[in-house]
Amino acid sequence: MSRIRLTLAYDGAPFEGWQSQPGDNTVQDVLEAAAAEVAGGEVRVSGSGRTDTGVHALGQVAHFDAPEGSKMDAGAWMRALNTKLPAAVRVLAASGVGADFHSRFSAVGKTYRYEIDTAPVLHPLRVGRAWHHPKPFEVGVLRAACELYLGEHDFAAFAANRRDGKEPDTVRTITRAEVEAAGGTVSVIITGNGFLYKMVRLLVGGAVRVAEGREGLGWLRGKLEDPGAGKCQYCAPGGGLYLVEVEY
Amino acid sequence: MSRIRLTLAYDGAPFEGWQSQPGDNTVQDVLEAAAAEVAGGEVRVSGSGRTDTGVHALGQVAHFDAPEGSKMDAGAWMRALNTKLPAAVRVLAASGVGADFHSRFSAVGKTYRYEIDTAPVLHPLRVGRAWHHPKPFEVGVLRAACELYLGEHDFAAFAANRRDGKEPDTVRTITRAEVEAAGGTVSVIITGNGFLYKMVRLLVGGAVRVAEGREGLGWLRGKLEDPGAGKCQYCAPGGGLYLVEVEY
Numbered sequence: 343m344s345r346i347r348l349t350l351a352y353d354g355a356p357f358e359g360w361q362s363q364p365g366d367n368t369v370q371d372v373l374e375a376a377a378a379e380v381a382g383g384e385v386r387v388s389g390s391g392r393t394d395t396g397v398h399a400l401g402q403v404a405h406f407d408a409p410e411g412s413k414m415d416a417g418a419w420m421r422a423l424n425t426k427l428p429a430a431v432r433v434l435a436a437s438g439v440g441a442d443f444h445s446r447f448s449a450v451g452k453t454y455r456y457e458i459d460t461a462p463v464l465h466p467l468r469v470g471r472a473w474h475h476p477k478p479f480e481v482g483v484l485r486a487a488c489e490l491y492l493g494e495h496d497f498a499a500f501a502a503n504r505r506d507g508k509e510p511d512t513v514r515t516i517t518r519a520e521v522e523a524a525g526g527t528v529s530v531i532i533t534g535n536g537f538l539y540k541m542v543r544l545l546v547g548g549a550v551r552v553a554e555g556r557e558g559l560g561w562l563r564g565k566l567e568d569p570g571a572g573k574c575q576y577c578a579p580g581g582g583l584y585l586v587e588v589e590y
Numbered sequence: 591m592s593r594i595r596l597t598l599a600y601d602g603a604p605f606e607g608w609q610s611q612p613g614d615n616t617v618q619d620v621l622e623a624a625a626a627e628v629a630g631g632e633v634r635v636s637g638s639g640r641t642d643t644g645v646h647a648l649g650q651v652a653h654f655d656a657p658e659g660s661k662m663d664a665g666a667w668m669r670a671l672n673t674k675l676p677a678a679v680r681v682l683a684a685s686g687v688g689a690d691f692h693s694r695f696s697a698v699g700k701t702y703r704y705e706i707d708t709a710p711v712l713h714p715l716r717v718g719r720a721w722h723h724p725k726p727f728e729v730g731v732l733r734a735a736c737e738l739y740l741g742e743h744d745f746a747a748f749a750a751n752r753r754d755g756k757e758p759d760t761v762r763t764i765t766r767a768e769v770e771a772a773g774g775t776v777s778v779i780i781t782g783n784g785f786l787y788k789m790v791r792l793l794v795g796g797a798v799r800v801a802e803g804r805e806g807l808g809w810l811r812g813k814l815e816d817p818g819a820g821k822c823q824y825c826a827p828g829g830g831l832y833l834v835e836v837e838y
Contacts, residue, residue, distance in 0.1 A: 353715050353717065429712070430714045432711050432713065432714050434711055463672060463681070464677070465682075466601040466679060466680050469677045
């Protein structure tokens with residue numbers, strides 16, 4: 343068996359997220375269709391984790407097992423997949439890995455970037471690629487709010503209910519939560535050892551709520567200290583979110 | 591009569607260019623539809639010039655005459671149009687102007703930017719927003735080729751035949767023709783007192799042909815010195831072109 347690791351970029355706009363769904367147009371669906379066309383038979387592609395509808399990837403990681411007897415090396419797979427994939431998905435790198443590598447279970451960290459566009463009028467070339475937020479908020483307060491997320495916490499208040507009901511362990515460690523402001527765009531960069539369903543968007547939504555002055559820092563701290571007391575209700579839209587990198 | 595000047599940005603991807611066409615989805619069509627909805631009657635919107643299918647605008651300029659008796663000021667028009675327009679078109683600024691202002695005939699210059707993406711694999715978020723050109727070319731030679739365009743020339747060799755057959759005067763003056771290279775993108779910035787049909791894309795296409803080493807600088811110079819001897823056949827794709835600014 344020959345296992346291939348892929349580094350992928352995609353435009354989230356035309357897809358119903360990463361995860362394969364019957365009848366849906368997902369990134370996993372088009373990857374498996376492209377791989378099947380190249381291999382001449384069914385191929386199952388596993389990703390490091392799901393991304394939701396509209397969420398973009400700059401460095402998603404996935405893996406698959408080449409069919410028995412395949413003579414193609416990783417570079418040949420990359421070139422062949424890129425000829426079959428829609429332009430909205432691209433393999434940026436491919437390498438052969440051992441059977442012990444798993445894109446999801448071997449991952450030790452992930453970095454996301456969330457972009458907030460503060461221009462009075464959203465530029466047409468930014469549609470679906472940022473959260474348009476023209477109402478003023480304090481960048482300094484946003485930074486202070488994001489710093490509360492650093493460290494190990496039970497993030498249950500920042501997890502949407504999964505459709506399958508599973509979410510056994512809601513403790514995660516955030517090692518980076520930075521805010522950058524440049525040219526009308528405020529970006530939140532978050533690195534952690536793992537993320538719950540919609541967690542990054544809920545972290546950003548909650549921090550922006552505080553930066554708008556509509557909630558205090560104590561409200562946000564309470565969601566971390568007493569996660570059972572009530573979920574964060576403010577989920578930033580999918581189009582502003584970019585999966586930057588998966589670490590192994 | 592009250593004439594309103596608009597500064598517009600648009601994503602060229604979803605449109606069949608600027609110019610209104612029967613049954614076509616053009617920028618002018620959606621602007622006139624939005625203005626008619628706001629005004630409650632037909633409004634004719636004139637632009638500084640056409641942009642082709644896929645071409646983007648960061649600062650297109652247009653004007654229209656508000657219906658007799660309209661009490662709306664320019665700011666109210668801007669806000670109202672932005673609520674009616676698709677997100678791919680936005681009014682960035684609006685001002686009241688005199689009846690002697692005409693977005694096309696009053697224009698004294700235009701600046702375009704053309705983006706060439708040289709990455710081995712085109713990033714999905716750059717699809718339709720740059721010419722993907724992974725084959726090597728010499729940026730220094732591209733710069734030298736673009737410098738040939740500076741000054742007053744008969745650019746007939748760099749004009750596609752218009753569907754209406756009109757192109758009475760093909761002499762134009764180019765005052766800026768610069769090449770910038772940053773992060774895998776090579777950009778050509780061109781300013782002139784006017785441009786013929788598809789002229790910027792033919793100027794870029796011809797210059798890239800020379801930078802690839804497939805034609806010499808003398809070939810390009812010949813197209814300027816003897817414009818009747820044969821047209822440039824190399825037209826760079828529309829998605830890489832951005833109308834940056836119109837000067838008055």
